[in-house]
Amino acid sequence: MKTLIIGGGAAGASCAARLRRNDEKAEITVLEQTNEISIANCGLPYYIGNIINSEETMHVSDVNKFKNWFNINVLLNTKAIDIDRENRIVKTSDNQEFSYDRLVIATGASPFVPAFEGMNRDKTFTLRTLSDANRIKEYIKDHKVTRAVVIGAGFIGVEMAENLSELGLSTTIVELSDHIMPNVDIEVATVAQHKLKEKGIEIILNDGVKAFSDDKVILDSGIQVPFDIAIMSIGVRPQIELAQKAGLEVSHGIIVDSSLRTSDKNIYAAGDNVEITDFATGTKALIPLAGPANRQGRIIADNICGKNENYKNTQGSSVVKIFDLTLAAVGAAEARLKKLNIPYLKTFIYANSHAGYYPGATQILYKMLFTKEGRILGLQAIGEEGVEKRVDVVATVMRLNGTVHDLLDSELCYAPPFNSAKDAINILGMNALNIIEGKVKMAFPEDLEDSYLIDVRPKPVFMKQTIEGAVNIPVTEIRNRLDEIPRDRKVVMFCNTGYTSYVASRIVNQNGFDNVYSFGGGIVFFKALN
CATH class of the missing domain: 3.50.50.60 (FAD/NAD(P)-binding domain)
Structure with a gap:
């Protein structure tokens, strides 16, 4: 043959x-x-950033x-x-x-590069091959580059922005959509954007390239971004x-x-x-x-060679490092489900990377999309530690045609330095089942503006910080203050990360209310978005 x-x-x-x-x-x-x-193409941004310092x-x-x-x-x-x-x-x-x-x-x-007016290809690069990477490295060195602009904020764009910044270059990202990382939704992407900005990277969203001058990128908005090198990462x-x-x-x-x-x-x-x-x-x-x-x-x-193997479709499992954050995803994002008119339910949770009482625990934000029958459509997560392993678990459950019930039943490794006895995977399954079974109505960022907001945390915590316009009814007092809760409008309860407001909403809804919702992710999520 x-x-x-x-x-x-x-x-x-x-x-x-x-x-x-x-x-x-x-x-x-x-x-x-x-x-x-x-070639290890996925490592090219880190080769340019000298994290990987050997071409071999x-x-x-x-x-x-x-x-x-x-x-x-x-x-x-x-x-x-x-x-x-x-x-x-x-x-x-x-x-x-x-x-x-x-x-x-x-x-x-191959990389897609529109024929922008005035674009100087001597200082404009794409990244697909090792030869591309070497040309970028040589150009930065030979021309004493101090200013970089990255056009497009997908995987390569974000990784290149981080590595150029780590090299000491003043770096700007220009992205046509309303958030970076188009494979995830805006809530998760916003957390990543805050990290990039915290590290000194400028991000310009909802704006595209109109033309180039010799040392500036001219955007559709009229903004001019000075640069010494441009990385085109619009897509392939x-x-x-x-x-x-x-x-x-x-x-x-x-x-x-x-x-x-x-x-x-x-x-x-x-x-x-x-x-x-x-x-x-x-x-x-x-x-x-x-x-x-x-x-x-x-x-x-x-x-x-004579076998009869079938390819069983692509889940889109992906992960990206954003300084000390990890962003991982599998399956469909909410934006894609909306575009395809696919019905879905969703939830947000925050969970610790390992047991909260063991030193060094950090919080991970999760967004999960699923059907009313429990089929998992997608998961996105961002945090510092243990992000990709949870997404990999869900990717495996999805691949095996499991449901949110299987997340609840998953028996995962546990010891305080690594995990909690009730892992985020289990909590995602519990939360999704509560939604499917009608035990909780979830509220999301888009629901806050026109709702009656109740902060169910203790008063001293409420006094330090809350969401503007919220009233305070601590969960410990809620049974005795039911008459303060309106019945004629949407009521959204919130706490730090969502568990206490879930408990509070269960109390209220079992006392005859049908208009009370729990804000997934709580004030920690709210602060991350704002």
Whole structure:
């Protein structure tokens, strides 16, 4: 069997190595248009920031290893330009021809950079390859750069902003939407934004680039941002041109079936260039992540070797470091559910990273989205410690088609330095079930403005700080002060993080009220947003 793989990134390299482990006699060739194969792309911002200080460590593998370990022929600087499907031949830009029995298109995605007026490409960079990273490092050093602007605030944009700031550069982020990190919702993103600002990074939201002058970015609002270097991280576009030219079925990405086969039975596709099914919503989407790309490459290799493996959709599990914070997410954000008109319920909680009585505990904000039947649609979390492990637990429950009931039943490792006996995962399950069963009505930031607010914390705490307009009825007094609570308008109770107000709302609602809500996340959440 002769397999030709176009692209040596995560999907292509994974496919090639798995093919060899499956079949020692297979003839395997990888065509890679750049001078790199198997680069740790996700570490590039940290390489630029000198957190990773060795270029050698950025090479996950190389041409020699592929040849010596796996007997795989890797050709760098070799760009495929045409696929002759009838004769099963791929032509390259240097006039070579390669035949195949099975073809894998793993061309990935490339950075999207609009043709802005006045943009000087000598001082404007994208980050996708190790060569890109080295050019950025050299430019900063050679031109004594002191001011950086990052256009776009997704993963790469935020990571680059942090690392440029850590290098001592005055750094500005420009983002077209109303918050950074478009894969999460504004409440969680706002916490991250506060951290970036605290570290001296300027953030300009709801504004786009209009044009460039030699040393300024001119925004749609008229704001001019001075810069010495600009990092364009607006997003990526799948490289589908080769597939399109070959007459394969494409949409936003290359269309594949569950076995990752294209509309041609002899051609597979994987990685950032394929359109997949979103696990949470069931809709078609582009979700460019390294983990799914590796998995897809492995599945294709198995299927080429006669197995019948199916790719089981992409959850979008992701994590990003923002100085001493960790932001992690899985599944759909609320904004996406709204856009798709998918019904959902939601909750916010704060929970300690480990037992509160053990020194060093910090709080983590969680936002979970789920259906009235208990199916989990998504989770977002941000905090200092233990964030990603909780999101990974929920991602696993989702993958196994579990529900919020399974979060409640999860038995997790416990010792005070690491956890609480009742973990945040359990609390999320309890909270969601209370909502589903009607034991609590949740209020959210958008509900506060026109509601009657009751602070249920002790009076001394209330006197120090509360939400403007709130009255104080401590939970310990609430049974004797029911006549002070209005019945003809929405009443929102709040406390520090949400538990005491939940208890208070249960007391009140079991005394004949049906208009009382508990503010998820409490005043800690309110302060984080404001």
